[in-house]
């Protein structure tokens with residue numbers, strides 16, 4: 001059975017299952033996404049999907065009209081007050097799905113699950129994502145300097161946070 005987290009106008013968010021593994025791996029490794037994320041291997045995702053979802057969750061973004069998968073999120077630290085949104089990947093880009101899906105995810109996180117804080121990090125040259133997070137009300141909190149290495153180059157990550165009161169304003 002498909003476990004729905006939340007449903008909006010065009011999209012619904014549902015818990016991923018093992019039949020989604022191929023889709024998740026393909027999205028992570030598509031060159032247009034891979035440059036902006038750090039991928040996890042299939043066993044890592046398989047373990048998340050097999051878990052009860054209380055600590056980590058793989059979430060599929062589904063188009064309501066067609067039932068097609070259009071993106072995916074990974075959530076971590078769900079057993080704390082401060083959830084982490086890690087992978088934010090839209091397969092069908094430029095249709096407003098990233099914005100709509102993140103608004104749904106924020107509603108689920110704060111209004112349904114009552115988290116105090118959500119945070120996310122983002123490569124400093126990922127301007128589409130940086131702008132998107134700021135427009136949704138995330139606050140730019142700092143820079144993690146040279147915290148990851150990609151092809152022999154150290155890269156900075158920008159940390160964004162949102163508190164429950166930021167969301168409710």
Ligand SMILES: CC(C)(COP(=O)(O)OP(=O)(O)OC[C@H]1O[C@@H](n2cnc3c(N)ncnc32)[C@H](O)[C@@H]1OP(=O)(O)O)[C@@H](O)C(=O)NCCC(=O)NCCS
Nearest residue numbers: 032033036088089090093094095096097098099121122129
């Ligand atoms: C970042 C990402 C999730 C955005 O999803 P999306 O569905 O394409 O975004 P949307 O269509 O909702 O657009 C969101 C905003 O970005 C803008 N945007 C989208 N694509 C753009 C592009 N190619 N160039 C410039 N602006 C763009 C839109 O105009 C929109 O701005 P608005 O809110 O002022 O109207 C998607 O591009 C993606 O999966 N990127 C690769 C993975 C990634 O970078 N993930 C984030 C890691 S931190």
